[in-house]
């Protein structure tokens with residue numbers, strides 16, 4: 435596996451982004467902050483799904499004032515305020531307890547391609563306030579937000595233009611003496627998204643927040659995100675991720691954890707490997723796999739579980755997993771840690787697998803301490 439890229443560490447509330455810290459999962463609430471009931475319920479669902487960094491849009495001063503209240507029901511999970519165009523909102527959000535501000539220095543400061551414009555004083559004020567309060571800043575560049583002079587220079591929002599835009603914003607912040615910067619570069623064009631992120635990652639040590647912007651509805655949007663984010667993660671790049679789906683945010687969070695797990699970058703629960711079944715199958719594999727998934731829903735310990743239908747690949751895969759089952763006619767063989775444990779009947783498979791999974795989870799927890807364990 436490609437080694438994770440080394441980045442500087444940037445604090446975000448009680449988490450540290452970058453370095454050797456886990457790749458954190460974040461999501462953006464859709465409810466308006468003024469609608470207290472709605473935002474509270476939505477954040478509850480995001481947290482229940484495991485969201486580790488919560489971002490909210492701050493549209494006006496009323497939203498900025500509501501941030502203090504929102505923080506009360508986050509239970510310590512860091513809060514990011516997403517701000518555009520108005521540096522006063524950024525100052526207010528910092529004052530109200532935001533742990534990180536997501537902004538585009540050019541658009542909040544009114545800078546248009548040159549730091550020597552009148553907006554630099556506005557950016558300096560934001561940078562100074564953030565530094566005083568220990569608040570980090572995410573510079574967020576999207577294909578739709580590239581400045582006019584860069585569009586003219588590159589012809590359109592190419593990967594080079596996105597990288598130049600992000601680099602320029604970081605440089606402006608650093609010229610204000612501010613270093614706690616996380617960067618995101620997003621494009622709806624997959625090729626460009628990947629190229630821009632990898633290109634930027636080679637140039638500096640800023641932690642990167644990775645996503646595919648406006649991915650769409652959960653079905654296709656999750657696949658598109660898995661392709662785009664996964665490709666970047668496999669290159670060792672990415673320090674936080676977000677899956678941008680149209681719909682419930684808990685789906686985004688679950689999809690993000692699944693992408694991290696599938697990319698082999700972070701697992702907080704078991705991975706189940708199951709074969710697709712074919713004409714050789716002699717058991718109801720789908721029923722067994724679904725029953726195992728239901729039975730171990732609460733297990734928050736990473737491990738590899740293999741459930742295969744027959745003797746073709748079953749024994750090899752099961753022996754390579756932490757817990758495995760190789761199916762056969764009316765029954766199967768249970769493996770643990772590469773060793774054959776026993777033969778079980780088809781009706782007992784799910785329960786017997788659960789027994790081994792829970793016993794292994796308890797062993798791992800006692801070795802590494804209680805709670806979720808990152809691989």
Ligand code: SF4
Nearest residue numbers: 709711712743744746
């Ligand atoms: Fe078919 Fe066996 Fe492969 Fe499953 S493991 S797909 S049953 S050959």
